[in-house]
Amino acid sequence: MITILSIILFTLLILVGKSRGLKTFGIFYLNLFLILVYLFIISIGLNAIIHAIIICIVVTATTLFGLNEVNVKTKSSFKAIMIILVIIFLLTFFIGKRANIQGFSAESLEAIGGYSFDINYDMTNVLIGMFLITTIGTIIDTSISISSALNEVHINNPHLDKKELYNSGMNIGKDIIATTINTLYFALVAEFIGFFMWHYGSGFGYIINYKSFVVEISKLLLSFIASILVIPLTSYIASRDLLK
Amino acid sequence: MNIKKKIIISFILSFLTILFVYNDYFLYKKPILKINDIKEKIENNGTTKEKNITQTISGTIKNGKYKGKEVKVINHTTTSGVYDEQLHKHSEVFVEVKSDLTAIGINGVKRDKYVVILIIIFINSIVFVAGRKGIKTIVSLIANIIISLLAILLFQKHARTWNMLILYLFVSIIFVTTSLLITNKKSKKTFSAIVSSIISFIVSFSLAFIIIKLYKKPIPYWTLEYIEAVHDYENFFYVTILLSGLGAIMDIAITISSSLHELILKDPTIKYKNLLKSGKEICKDILGTMNNVMLFTCFTSVIPMTFLLMKNNIVLGDAIKMYSQVEIIVILTSCINIVLAIPISLYVSAFMLHPSKKRKESI
Structure with missing residues (x-):
């Protein structure tokens, strides 16, 4: 099934995007491969947080410089993403360490029941790593949209100064926020529907403190926050770098 | 201001x-214990790789009829925390309290x-x-x-x-209409974005549906998270596919229809053929970025499960086959839906936005 779908995706990408479609397909599978590499790395006992950060940096570099070229706009995106990664790391670290949301909830009990829980590995680290990798896709997407649009603005209006360029970056950002939030919401909504069907009839107070609900909603909100905060940062760094 | x-x-x-x-303790009926002190006894009896921790917790009840009373409770946990909670000094927990002020157990952590x-x-x-x-x-x-x-x-x-699938097909139409109408002005371009989104998701979803139906081997739907809540496993799987890409399809539809609208505004006499040609350039630019968003946002939910399997000496390939296959199928079909939405939105928007009289002339 996976092979058939991959072939269909490959054909469609080539038909719509020609050489860019080929690159997209390559980057998509490379990123999937990197997530699997991450799983392998942590399963042999290495630190899940540090390696999640390394994987995020590698993914950013390959997606930015592979799908596009090495130029001012991708370089300034890269800088902005690194700063956002630090902010999101602090936030996920705070939530992950304090909220006790590592490991599994009662819904998974049937699936995990047959396995040993004696794994001698702190699941909190796996959770924080998962949060970081979840947000990286949308951060890259938003950041590159802003920096390439700003690049176009700069080419068409070379007389704009740093402040004007920053403002137009923010204007472009305002336009893409709504659709980005929408995309993320629907990407995760099926999990919420399943969750609510499972806990149908439970009260609000029960749900908002429930482990797997807090995991899902944190994932969603962290992705929202990351993709919003990357807008002013990319606008600032790109407007500075483009005028250098 | x-x-x-x-x-x-x-x-x-x-x-x-x-x-x-x-x-906000007063909002809850269940007694909440605010932890003041934790005494930990860490031991390893030699039979396990991880360490077992016995936490003796003392704290104050913050609500209900035992408010202000000191209560002690014992929590058993491990250093891995796969299915238990290692509590900290700042945690607050729901407890069950007996009338003689002994707590019988922890009912979960307060995470609101x-x-x-x-x-x-x-x-x-x-x-x-x-x-x-x-x-x-x-x-x-x-x-x-x-x-x-x-x-x-x-x-x-x-x-x-x-039928869950039919219900959600209708709900998706409502989703598309409301979200696009709230975030955009009521105009021709919003309307064309709505129509192209609806056509895109119906066409691409039907295609995915047919491909999966034609495929004879059973797909392990039951590994999807929360699926046991729904009796109709197969339809929940299709609903997941339908909804996952919906936001991205709307994104593409509104981007293409706004860009075409701009092109027509700048040059009202633009020929239908040229409009399509410029549209195709825009399509190339928006291709690709969305696929990565889908991959990272959706696929990471399999990390904890796959990790647990691998720690149980199951090799990566088998762990993926057992629990992540469905997730990959969902992501791939969503990606196909997204890529298909690009040409569909282009033709629908061009058809709807181009002044019709001029279209006839140009053909």
Whole structure:
């Protein structure tokens, strides 16, 4: 099934995007491969947080410089993403360490029941790593949209100064926020529907403190926050770098 | 209102909300224990790789009829924390208290404050970055959440006799219309984005449906998270596919219809053929980025499960086959739906936005 779908995706990408479609397909599978590499790395006992950060940096570099070229706009995106990664790391670290949301909830009990829980590995680290990798896709997407649009603005209006360029970056950002939030919401909504069907009839107070609900909603909100905060940062760094 | 005033007001509001949620014990009926002290006994009896921890917790009950009373409770946990909670001094837990003030056990951790903190950061950042458009986005998000909850309610009320897939096909149309109408002005380009989104998701979903139906081997639907809540495994799987790509399809539809609208505004006499040609260039630019968003946002949910399997000496390939196959199928079909949405949106928008008289002339 996976092979058939991959072939269909490959054909469609080539038909719509020609050489860019080929690159997209390559980057998509490379990123999937990197997530699997991450799983392998942590399963042999290495630190899940540090390696999640390394994987995020590698993914950013390959997606930015592979799908596009090495130029001012991708370089300034890269800088902005690194700063956002630090902010999101602090936030996920705070939530992950304090909220006790590592490991599994009662819904998974049937699936995990047959396995040993004696794994001698702190699941909190796996959770924080998962949060970081979840947000990286949308951060890259938003950041590159802003920096390439700003690049176009700069080419068409070379007389704009740093402040004007920053403002137009923010204007472009305002336009893409709504659709980005929408995309993320629907990407995760099926999990919420399943969750609510499972806990149908439970009260609000029960749900908002429930482990797997807090995991899902944190994932969603962290992705929202990351993709919003990357807008002013990319606008600032790109407007500075483009005028250098 | 100037920006300084706005910052001060939002800071005060956020602070008050956080203060409230840190002291909202009265909202709960179950007794909440605020931990004052934890004594830990860490031991390793030699039979396990991880260490077992026995936490003797003493704390104060914060609500209900035992409010203010000191209570002790014991919590068994491990250093891995796969299915247990290692509590900290700042944790608050729900407990069951007997009349002689002995707690019989922990019923879960109070986590509402973390959700509220994240929501506050989200609202503050979106309002400061996007202003009025940010507020509109929040409204559209709330509308979508309400529609989602109503759909679940409807489905459960009718004793699940309805076909889940057909219900969600209708709900998707409502999703598309409301979210696009709230975040965009009522105009021809919004209307064309709505039509192209609906056509895109129906066409691409039907295609995915046929491909999967034609495939003879069974797909392990039951490994999808929460699927046991739904009796109709197969239809829940299709609903997941349908909804996952929906936001991205709307994104593509509105981007293409706005760009075509711009092109027509700049040159009202543009020929239909040239409009399509410029549209195709725009398509190339938006291709690709969305696929990565889908991959990272959706696929990471399999990390904890796959990790546990691998720690149980199951090799990566088998772990993926057992528990991540469905997730990969969902992501791939969503990606196919997204890529298909690009040419569909292009032709639908071009057809709807191009002044019809001129189209006839150019053909």
